Amino acid sequence: MSARVCVFILTLSTLHGPRAVSGVLSGPTNVSLTSFNMNLVLRWDPPEGAAGGLVYTSEYKSRFTPYKKICTNSSQLQCDFSSQPDSSISVYGKFTGRVRAQLGAESSDWVESKEIFLDRDTVIGPPNVSLISTEDTIEVIITDPVFARSTLKEAYGASNVIYNITHWKEGHEKEAVSRTNLLQSRFVLDKLERWTSYCVQVHINALMNPKPGEPSTPVCERTTSKPGVPWVAAVVTFLVIAVAAAALVLAVVYRKRISNFLCPKDLLPQRFKEAPKSSMYMAMRDSHPPEEHYDPVSIVADDGTVEEGSPLQDTGTSCSLIVGES
Missing domain, CATH: 1.20.5 (Single alpha-helices involved in coiled-coils or other helix-helix interfaces)
Incomplete structure (x- = not known):
């Protein structure tokens, strides 16, 4: 091998060797800390020209606490810090996240995100909307989105939560009418046309949060025609x-x-209950049965025998009846 070739190889090893020897990888890109409905999620993109098999470790800190490691050796490109039961994540806190890439024993430098205030920078998600129609009115019932920390009204105060309702006839979105700065989660749309389908969409704003809330999915309901x-x-x-x-x-x-x-107690008048006092009734009540008189009877057969008390039979013989005197 010529001396020039050896010098060229040594030069290449000098230029590229320190990166391989030191084991330093390029860090993740586009690192950002985001919040939706009071969660806290760190997101990033892989390093440019990254090889397969990379894993990531991510941490977060608040204004008053040091970095806490949450996701370790994860292949995902995000880490949800609020999924952990950590009381240090306050809805009024200020947070920063960071992440690094790892490949075997090699690891990149930490890449930090910008700071965010959870209550100011979170995006308020769409509410749930249901409709009840009666005659020429539609009642709009709004259910607040579920927060990862606290609730909507606890975080911002009931008087600082504003509902904005937009409604239109189905198929006529360009003629939509908006009702803004409503403080109640129930509202009645009145003076509507009967037998007409209306669609409603709602989004929520908080006075302490400059970001507009995401609108709900449009919900449609038809009015009726039976007033009263x-x-x-x-x-x-x-x-x-x-x-x-x-x-x-x-x-x-x-x-x-x-x-x-x-259910009367006396079924018959009193006069019917009293016994009659006539002389005939008294004579019948005090009378005795009459004395009966009878004569003995004997039956004499042809041979002169006498039978007493036996019944008469048709024997074809003649007989005489002897009646004795009593």
Whole structure:
């Protein structure tokens, strides 16, 4: 091998050798700390020209605590710090995240994110919206999104949470009407056309958070054409309950009179219960049965025998009847 070739090889090893010997990898790119509904997630992209098999370790810190390692040797390109039961993640805290890449025994330098304030920088997600239609009105019922830390009204205060409602006839989105700065999570859209389908969309803002909330999925509902039906049903129900209550009270107060009327104790008038006092009734009551008189009877056969007390039979013989005197 010529001397020039050896010098060229040594030069290449000098230029590229320290990176391999020191084991320093390029760090992740586009590292950012984000928050959605009060969670805390660090996201990043792989290093440029990264080989396969890379894993990552990520940490976070607050204004008053040092870095805490959460995700270790993970192949994912994000780490959810709020998934851990860590009380140091406060909704009013200021946080920073960092991540490094690892390949075997080699590791990159730490790459930090920008700081964020959780209450100011979190994105408020879309609420859940349900509709109830009656006649020419639609009631909008809004359910706040679920937060990873605290609740919406606890984090910002009930008076600082604002609901914005947009509604339009189905198929006419360009004619949408907005109701803004509403403080109640229930609202009635009135003076609508009957037998018409309306769509509603809601997003939430908080006075302490400059970022607009994400809008909900549009929900549609059709109005009805029977005015006054719910009111009439309520009145009829009230009257039925009032009459039943009055009947019950009267039954309790006049229970004795009602019982005597339905089940009287005397079935017959008193005059029918008294025994008659006529002379015929008295004579019949005090009379004795009459004395009976009878004569003995004997039966004499042809041979002169006498049978007493035996029944007469058709024997074809003649007989005479002897009647004795009593």
